[in-house]
Amino acid sequence: MLLAPRVLLALVLGLASTAAAFAPPLSPHVRHETRRALPRGWAPVCRAERDSVLPLRIGLAQSNLDALEEYLLDVSHPESPNYGNHWTPAKVAQTFRPSAEAVDTVRAWLADGGVSADRVRLNPSGGWLTANVTVEEAEGLLATEYFVYEHAESGHKQVGCESAYHLPEHVAKHVEIVTPTLHFDAKVKKRSGVKSKLGTPGSGPVTPKTTGKIQTLFNELKNCDEQITPICLRALYDFVYIPLATKKNSIGIVEYTPQAYNPSDLDLFFTNFSSSQVGQRPVMESIDGGTIDVGGGGFDINGESNLDLQYAMSLVGKSQPVTLYQTGDDLEGASFNTLLDALDGSYCLFEGGDDPDQDPSYPDPFGGGYQGPTQCGGITPAHVISTSYSYDEVDLTPAYMQRQCAEYAKLGLMGVTVLYSSGDFGVAANGGLCLDSEGFLDFDGDIFAPSFPGGCPYITSVGATQVNPGAKVTDPESACNQVIFSGGGFSNVFAMPSYQKSAVTNYLTKYPPPFASQGVYNTSGSRAYPDISANGANYAVAVQGEFFLVYGTSASSPVSAAILSAVNDARLAIGKKPIGFINPSIYSSLFKGVFNDITNGSNPGCGTEGFPAQPGWDPVTGLGTPNFPQLLARWLLLP
Structure with missing residues (x-):
């Protein structure tokens, strides 16, 4: 399941990219997300190589989330005149699509950090900006340090930053999450055949x-x-x-x-x-x-x-x-x-794809796994x-x-x-x-x-x-x-x-x-x-x-x-x-x-x-x- 982290590790241990100089941010960095403690079994083994490449993914702040409960109560509370008037998928997508201001602000921040426009891509839903950056660039952008971590039981390795990462104040309000950063896989496995934790026998708080x-x-x-x-x-x-x-x-x-x-x-x-x-x-x-x-x-x-x-x-x-x-x-x-x-x-x-630290990625280039693309829509709930x-x-x-x-x-x-x-x-x-x-x-x-x-x-x-x-x-x-x-x-x-x-x-x-x-x-x-x-x-x-x-x-x-x-x-x-x-x-x-x-x-x-x-x-x-x-x-x- 941890295809992306394995790819990350390969990149960190051997794939180099030309690092660009980056300018200081337009506003002070503020702590954006914190990990209080490492999950059980994980420990840092070395600093990540500065010229190695990370697939940086920036989850943009969705519009109207502050009104999410209000919207939901409007169609779900029995005293609401709109009870049962459920939304179409198109209306949901449009209502919560990140704003143009969020996209422009994050693009400008990346450019100030030396990430040229041709390296940045906005996904079709408008929710994520992605770019391949070096560890050195990521550390400058996020005011953090990257390490290679290893799990004592499985031997699995992955790359992540230390206890927190930071964003400029004017950028932080437009960003929900950045990966790869603090998110450790909750479904530890090795390629040798230990399965993903969600479905693995005996794992998770809920198994019969x-x-x-x-x-x-x-x-x-x-x-x-x-x-x-x-x-x-x-x-x-x-x-x-x-x-x-x-x-x-x-x-x-x-x-x-x-x-x-x-x-x-x-x-x-x-x-x-x-x-x-x-x-x-x-x-x-x-x-x-x-x-x-x-x-x-x-x-x-x-x-x-x-x-x-x-x-x-x-x-x-x-x-x-x-x-x-x-x-x-x-x-x-x-x-x-x-x-x-x-x-x-x-x-x-x-x-x-998804958060490469949490979610699987398809097709599986290593062979043996599912060879189709990760399914995006197509299933009627x-x-x-x-x-x-x-x-x-x-x-x-x-x-x-x-x-x-x-x-x-x-x-x-x-x-x-x-x-x-x-x-x-x-x-x-x-x-x-x-x-x-x-x-x-x-x-x-x-x-x-x-x-x-x-x-x-x-x-x-x-x-x-x-x-x-x-x-x-x-x-x-x-x-x-x-x-x-x-x-x-x-x-x-x-x-x-x-x-x-x-x-x-x-x-x-x-x-x-x-x-x-x-x-x-x-x-x-x-x-x-x-x-x-x-x-x-x-x-x-x-x-x-x-x-x-x-x-x-x-x-x-x-x-x-x-x-x-x-x-x-x-x-x-x-x-x-x-x-x-x-x-x-x-x-x-x-x-x-x-x-x-x-x-x-x-x-x-x-x-x-x-x-x-x-x-x-x-x-x-x-x-x-x-x-x-x-x-x-x-x-x-x-x-």
């Missing part, structure tokens, strides 16, 4: 967990405390619905290669739980070489995708096609930006899209996350509901690690470590619940505390959106966490998550011809997506628009009481019991689990 094979398979409501099957979910959330507008409706499930579903496992699952669907397959949209033809199999490779598709497909039923966004090839892998590029052509960067993968916030820089978060808002403007799993380690990061006082992930850390995109205010974050051992399916659920703990808490990057301020304030005022004064989480008024939840424990999942017990918010997200897709179907059947970005609606007074409130359990981590579930919204189960008839009735009342 298993306690092993099921010896006796149940499919009775009396056994839902031991095994969750589709009938249990239908009973839990009163979810019975026959689709009426399947040709208008759409639901998408995102998978990142090498995670891949096994077709024969689908049939085994359907044979036991939805016999009319035997032989049915998802409609696969291959993005950048996405494939289910991967080497090997078993729970680590098939568990995630099998879980997502078996439950999403069985819950929406035979007549509603499910789209599989299979993203990235089996060698280079993919990132969230790879998906976003395909969904929105205006999001693509220079020549369809489904009305509801579910993703069961995520990063830790600390893995990424704020600028990288903020730019991506804005793209989720744009999808919301276009009427797309985007769901992400909230995480499986409670208030901790992947593997139960927490932050120390220096901002490092550490086994001895005691500061909560939020996830991304869970903390982005423009997605719907989904936590996990459970049927308690010995309880009936009609009894109240609790926050999940079997094998996994529902991810939740407060972002360290994103401010609290207006739509959730009342609900979060109510929680913090009536039920102040016992550790609120200890400085272990962000108390400055930040985005709180999750927004909703669904069952995440004891799922029966077919994998390689056998059934496994599976746990995780990985299950909660596609189940929620299936239920919301049925709401869309009902609205489309009577000539209304899809529900789009749902958060302003579900937090509003109109939707009070339409979720099954979860008041038991917590999400432990970092030496604490985490946040306790309480009446109303809480940072472990959100507003609660779906009550389908109530949700359907409220959304059918909206325009």
Whole structure:
């Protein structure tokens, strides 16, 4: 997946270019972006050679981002007269296109730094300026120093600057992000075959967990405390619905290669739980070489995708096609930006690429990988899209996350509901690690470590619940505390959106966490998550011809997506628009009481019991689990 960083290293270690003299900037440099600490495992090994070449990419500040939440609320809040009047992709692209002033200012700055006009290119979307520059030129432009860094475990090397880079004041306001600079790859791998981290078994805060094979398979409501099957979910959330507008409706499930579903496992699952669907397959949209033809199999490779598709497909039923966004090839892998590029052509960067420190680049010139160009547009977003993968916030820089978060808002403007799993380690990061006082992930850390995109205010974050051992399916659920703990808490990057301020304030005022004064989480008024939840424990999942017990918010997200897709179907059947970005609606007074409130359990981590579930919204189960008839009735009342 790290094609660009490998190319960078080759350039830094051996490719020279003629360096041009550069003039001093027109205004003082100011710190533009900072990395508090190196990601775990990375260390500098030497200074980058001054005459070597870097592919400098400058992400221009998009227009009207200060009004992004206002625009989104205008089409998403149930009290807005424009509710449901979603934007066209063309309107989105035009509204947020960087200004001519931004382009001219950055071009002039580059010219003052000795980068001639013929070396600078503006990408077709108008969002990025690119130029090949020497390390010496980049260090002068950005007032920083470049090093070659190496990862202790993988041996992977890449080039980046030290702890910060700077821009002239008059330029900084026109720039969102510059690469390559501070952004380390969160998906460490070597060309020898270690796959991209997003899809690699056991990586990321959200991957399904298993306690092993099921010896006796149940499919009775009396056994839902031991095994969750589709009938249990239908009973839990009163979810019975026959689709009426399947040709208008759409639901998408995102998978990142090498995670891949096994077709024969689908049939085994359907044979036991939805016999009319035997032989049915998802409609696969291959993005950048996405494939289910991967080497090997078993729970680590098939568990995630099998879980997502078996439950999403069985819950929406035979007549509603499910789209599989299979993203990235089996060698280079993919990132969230790879998906976003395909969904929105205006999001693509220079020549369809992305941040070379974070995202893969295609075609793969080394052979063996996907040989086509990086897909830029061409995929129609489904009305509801579910993703069961995520990063830790600390893995990424704020600028990288903020730019991506804005793209989720744009999808919301276009009427797309985007769901992400909230995480499986409670208030901790992947593997139960927490932050120390220096901002490092550490086994001895005691500061909560939020996830991304869970903390982005423009997605719907989904936590996990459970049927308690010995309880009936009609009894109240609790926050999940079997094998996994529902991810939740407060972002360290994103401010609290207006739509959730009342609900979060109510929680913090009536039920102040016992550790609120200890400085272990962000108390400055930040985005709180999750927004909703669904069952995440004891799922029966077919994998390689056998059934496994599976746990995780990985299950909660596609189940929620299936239920919301049925709401869309009902609205489309009577000539209304899809529900789009749902958060302003579900937090509003109109939707009070339409979720099954979860008041038991917590999400432990970092030496604490985490946040306790309480009446109303809480940072472990959100507003609660779906009550389908109530949700359907409220959304059918909206325009």
